[in-house]
Amino acid sequence: MNGHIVIGAGQAGAALVAKLRQADPDTPITLIGEEPVPPYQRPPLSKKYLMGEMELERLYLRPESFYTDQRITLRLGTRVASIDRQAKVVVLHDGERLPYDTLALTTGSTPRMLPAAIGGALRGVYPVRSLAHIDLMAGDFAPDTRCLIVGGGYIGLEAAAVAASRGLKVVLVEAMDRILQRVASAETSDYFRALHSSHGVDIREGTGLERLTGDTRVSGAVLTDGTTLDVDFVIVGIGIAPDITLAEEAGLQIENGIRVDARSCTSDPSIFAAGDCASFPHGATRIRLESVPNAIEQADVAALNMAGQQADYGAKPWFWSDQYDVKLQIAGLNTGYDRAIVRAGARAGTQSVWYFCGADLLAVDAMNDPRAYMIGKRMIEAGKSPPLDAVADPETDLKSLMA
Known part of the structure; x- marks a missing residue:
């Protein structure tokens, strides 16, 4: 018996191994994560954790002892190089080979970055996705520091709320005609524009970033309307993309993410996927949801099917955002x-x-x-x-x- 392997130690991965142990008390389970810490909550990262209102241990979805008690092997700080579907083996970056009976991909998503050609590689330019990202930017959150936020979606607006609450001078640029244009009505955009303006955030819509300036660290920005800004650091909130690299290289079907059926099974009957990285049938269409509820609920379905039960996923989408x-x-x-x-x-x-x-x-x-x-x-x-x-x-x- 080789057991179950789960690649990706985020919200979906943590939910999946917990449910899988309930459904299958005896089979070995291994959870592999690239980050050196146990699975943690992401939503509080850019809010309570960044504000200093939540300690690191409170971010953890479960104490590390949970995995030991449940006989779940944690392989943290570990990168997977490839999946050998024919041999049913996961190949780690150091060449170690881990055989599996069933495999789950809960690889989540990666933040979209600014191109290096326009200054995206300068120091002081941060995405908002991981614990490491937040720890890097935390030192810049001082009163009167000048912060430029690129992107007027929920990621950018939540970051703006935290920055403004800490007394920073915030400019937010959104290339589309209005903030939240991709995800919400003009009426919802109006509500949040007024909310942020009342807290001193300078929102510039229909205005993109042409380039960032600075030698090794960002010190300024040129906008598409010709405006120049002096900035101390930049937060990039221009969306995320499903992390499909391993799945694609392994030859699994891809369709706006890793394509799965209602049972969270990929085009390989031994491999499942759940969370941000997976697209699934929803009525007459196929969707991919980037949310905590979806990560948990879809992972639960994947776990049941990996354990030999039969369960279908019926998504009931819901989301939230905290601003001020x-x-x-x-x-x-x-x-x-x-x-x-x-x-x-x-x-x-x-x-x-x-x-x-x-x-x-x-x-x-x-x-x-x-x-x-x-x-x-x-x-x-x-x-x-x-x-x-x-x-x-x-x-x-x-x-x-x-x-």
């Missing part, structure tokens, strides 16, 4: 919406945005409005769609729409 004292909660996927209805919340500064395609409810963005989020989520999961005029009417009791 605002918690954004998102239920559903707004892809294909043709109308967005804004509904004021019960308290000042709270609201929700309801996305419809025709009469069908697709998604809800709720800003400090957990009631709207929960009711919208239940409706979406139940396949119910409330009347548009009822949602728009602030006098409508949302709970009554569930009937």
